[in-house]
Amino acid sequence: MKNLKQRLMQISEELRQLAESLEVTTEGVPQEPAPKITLEEVRGVLADISRAGFTxxxxxxxxxxxxxxxxxxxxxxxxxxxxxxxxxMNA
Structure with a gap:
């Protein structure tokens, strides 16, 4: 029984270490740049909002x-x- 308890604790520790080694991080992974928003896109949205009475x-x-x-x-x-x-528009 004592050996079983020790073995289970050993397996538990090994699983914890394995889990730590498998943690995924985004550090060092290149990020995609956010899409560029153009003046024309902003102008279109603001024009729609203005026409809705929010000039x-x-x-x-x-x-x-x-x-x-x-x-x-x-x-x-x-x-x-x-x-x-x-x-x-959501207010």
Missing amino acids: ADVKKLIVKYGAERLSDVDPNNYSSLLNDAKEL
Whole structure:
């Protein structure tokens, strides 16, 4: 009985070590770049939202991203701008 208990503990430890060695990580795996969002795509979405009665809110979003006009918004902010704009439609 004592040998069985020791053997089970040994097997348990071996399984734990095996599980640790098999853990998958994404470290070092190249990530696909996020698809580029174009000014035209943003303009289309904002135009639809504006036509739905949110023109003033669309303008506030553009100002929020540091611009007076959509064309002045930093392209790096397009994704965030679209997320904020879509929230207007869900509110």
